[in-house]
Amino acid sequence: xxxxxxxxxxxxxxxxxxxxxxxxxxxxxxxxxxxxxxxxxxxxxxxxxxxxxxxxxxxxxxxxxxxxxxxxxxxxxxxxxxxxxxxxxxxxxxxxxxxxxxxxxxxxxxxxxxxxxxxxxxxxxxxxxxxxxxxxxxxxxxxxxxxxxxxxxxxxxxxxxxxxxxxxxxxxxxxxxxxxxxxxxxxxxxxxxxxxxxxxxxxxxxxxxxxxxxxxxxxxxxxxxxxxxxxxxxxxxxxxxxxxxxxxxxxxxxxxxxxxxxxxxxxxxxxxxxxxxxxxxxxxxxxxxxxxxxxxxxxxxxxxxxxxxxxxxxxxxxxxxxxxxxx
Amino acid sequence: xxxxxxxxxxxxxxxxxxxxxxxxxxxxxxxxxxxxxxxxxxxxxxxxxxxxxxxxxxxxxxxxxxxxxxxxxxxxxxxxxxxxxxxxxxxxxxxxxxxxxxxxxxxxxxxxxxxxxxxxxxxxxxxxxxxxxxxxxxxxxxxxxxxxxxxxxxxxxxxxxxxxxxxxxxxxxxxxxxxxxxxxxxxxxxxxxxxxxxxxxxxxxxxxxxxxxxxxxxxxxxxxxxxxxxxxxxxxxxxxxxxxxxxxxxxxxxxxxxxxxxxxxxxxxx
Numbered sequence: 001x002x003x004x005x006x007x008x009x010x011x012x013x014x015x016x017x018x019x020x021x022x023x024x025x026x027x028x029x030x031x032x033x034x035x036x037x038x039x040x041x042x043x044x045x046x047x048x049x050x051x052x053x054x055x056x057x058x059x060x061x062x063x064x065x066x067x068x069x070x071x072x073x074x075x076x077x078x079x080x081x082x083x084x085x086x087x088x089x090x091x092x093x094x095x096x097x098x099x100x101x102x103x104x105x106x107x108x109x110x111x112x113x114x115x116x117x118x119x120x121x122x123x124x125x126x127x128x129x130x131x132x133x134x135x136x137x138x139x140x141x142x143x144x145x146x147x148x149x150x151x152x153x154x155x156x157x158x159x160x161x162x163x164x165x166x167x168x169x170x171x172x173x174x175x176x177x178x179x180x181x182x183x184x185x186x187x188x189x190x191x192x193x194x195x196x197x198x199x200x201x202x203x204x205x206x207x208x209x210x211x212x213x214x215x216x217x218x219x220x221x222x223x224x225x226x227x228x229x230x231x232x233x234x235x236x237x238x239x240x241x242x243x244x245x246x247x248x249x250x251x252x253x254x255x256x257x258x259x260x261x262x263x264x265x266x267x268x269x270x271x272x273x274x275x276x277x278x279x280x281x282x283x284x285x286x287x288x289x290x291x292x293x294x295x296x297x298x299x300x301x302x303x304x305x306x307x308x309x310x311x312x313x314x315x316x317x318x319x320x321x322x323x324x325x326x327x
Numbered sequence: 328x329x330x331x332x333x334x335x336x337x338x339x340x341x342x343x344x345x346x347x348x349x350x351x352x353x354x355x356x357x358x359x360x361x362x363x364x365x366x367x368x369x370x371x372x373x374x375x376x377x378x379x380x381x382x383x384x385x386x387x388x389x390x391x392x393x394x395x396x397x398x399x400x401x402x403x404x405x406x407x408x409x410x411x412x413x414x415x416x417x418x419x420x421x422x423x424x425x426x427x428x429x430x431x432x433x434x435x436x437x438x439x440x441x442x443x444x445x446x447x448x449x450x451x452x453x454x455x456x457x458x459x460x461x462x463x464x465x466x467x468x469x470x471x472x473x474x475x476x477x478x479x480x481x482x483x484x485x486x487x488x489x490x491x492x493x494x495x496x497x498x499x500x501x502x503x504x505x506x507x508x509x510x511x512x513x514x515x516x517x518x519x520x521x522x523x524x525x526x527x528x529x530x531x532x533x534x535x536x537x538x539x540x541x542x543x544x545x546x547x548x549x550x551x552x553x554x555x556x557x558x559x560x561x562x563x564x565x566x567x568x569x570x571x572x573x574x575x576x577x578x579x580x581x582x583x584x585x586x587x588x589x590x591x592x593x594x595x596x597x
Binding site: 057058059082085086090092094095096097098099100101105109110112113114115136152156 | 344347348351355358424425426427429430432433436437
């Protein structure tokens with residue numbers, strides 16, 4: 001069986017740059033996405049994610065660098081070749097649709113632009129919009145609209161799908177539905193390039209994650225190994241039992257004990273052994289360990305560390321490319 | 328079906344797409360009550376109001392033509408302008424703001440095919456309102472429709488549609504967003520209609536105003552229709568000078584439209 005390393009390349013970008021006047025929005029980005037892979041571009045607002053994606057989609061020219069999507073050069077002009085548009089599906093960050101047509105009419109209409117459209121019913125069931133097929137697009141809720149966006153990107157049976165922040169503004173239920181729709185695309189063997197600023201989304205959907213910050217990719221890997229996450233010390237945490245001091249807790253190899261607001265924290269590179277020692281000690285002494293848990297650092301911990309914790313605020317010199325295109 | 332589409336030549340397939348797209352545009356148009364009201368019902372309403380003001384009057388300065396024979400073609404010109412220029416400029420500005428144009432740009436539908444379909448759909452609405460206005464004119468206001476004048480009417484409507492649809496898209500270069508679109512569009516259309524033989528004869532207006540009106544395409548459209556519908560004329564009744572002006576504006580409109588379409592949607596906006 002061919003490993004992911006041997007699969008053909010779907011997207012390849014080298015030294016991609018984009019400047020808007022004085023503003024360096026993308027500063028030398030390399031990306032390789034293989035067929036059948038879900039590649040997640042993660043980063044705070046204004047990191048340059050949308051600029052990168054829109055160059056690859058053929059909406060923007062690159063100031064420098066080279067990029068090929070399905071072997072077709074992009075970034076040289078803003079009119080992407082028809083062949084490319086035939087083979088990719090695009091879900092833009094925020095993009096309207098003809099409001100007076102119904103859901104099924106729109107799927108049929110966008111399908112006609114393609115040589116080999118998927119059947120309307122199949123597409124509607126894939127995004128779980130069958131119940132809304134005769135509803136006008138203008139009457140849909142935000143989550144339903146986003147799934148319609150996905151349907152319109154899918155109807156041409158594309159090999160590659162771009163999803164730019166597909167679940168921003170969703171409530172948790174709508175997000176779950178969108179995730180299930182996106183996962184069903186993976187099962188169909190589609191290549192997906194997804195941007196998001198939600199850690200759980202990247203963790204959930206991404207085969208590989210690249211973290212962007214201030215126009216550059218600062219880390220790349222699988223969600224589990226990003227930033228050396230798999231090699232970081234784990235944390236064992238439990239409530240300090242009554243009548244026990246921190247010094248009573250047995251020392252563990254390669255670990256250190258600290259006390260944090262009534263909780264014992266043990267950081268260790270050998271979580272299995274450490275847990276064995278601590279629980280053995282508790283059982284022997286007949287002590288209960290309240291809220292006992294072992295955790296690896298979350299993707300969010302790594303992400304905040306990588307992006308310098310500026311997730312919420314964007315750097316002043318980079319107005320949000322992600323937001324202004326939708327304005 | 329797929330075998331069929333593959334064997335057909337690219338152009339034939341694209342023309343088929345234009346046909347389909349016209350159908351979707353039509354469905355959209357007639358379902359949107361606001362737009363239908365604004366572009367289709369307004370001219371009819373003006374026709375009824377103005378025609379009932381003084382239906383037996385005759386216009387001395389125009390050689391005693393009856394006001395109705397003057398007004399109905401004038402209203403028809405106004406209807407052509409609202410269903411083409413006003414409708415296309417405002418609705419396309421909205422589509423641009425909403426991101427629909429950007430979405431369409433990401434599909435395999437060629438840009439020219441989409442624009443052709445939008446123009447074709449406008450031409451259908453224009454044809455519909457022409458039939459309604461002419462029919463109402465003939466039935467209620469004694470409009471004379473001479474067989475020999477029909478080619479002149481058709482050519483006028485064709486050139487008028489060509490000029491006002493292309494201008495409607497071309498003007499979007501100068502329209503920042505959908506909010507300002509109705510303002511800018513009506514800033515051109517409304518004042519010009521008052522000096523362009525639409526509501527009342529303008530041949531007694533100061534010379535400067537009449538020159539301005541003759542420069543823009545509204546008066547040529549109205550005059551050419553009034554000339555063809557004038558019961559005192561015989562034969563084909565082509566208004567050569569007016570048609571020439573419309574042709575020039577169709578060329579200007581096409582140029583502006585192509586310039587607008589060539590510009591990428593927002594490449595220089597971060």
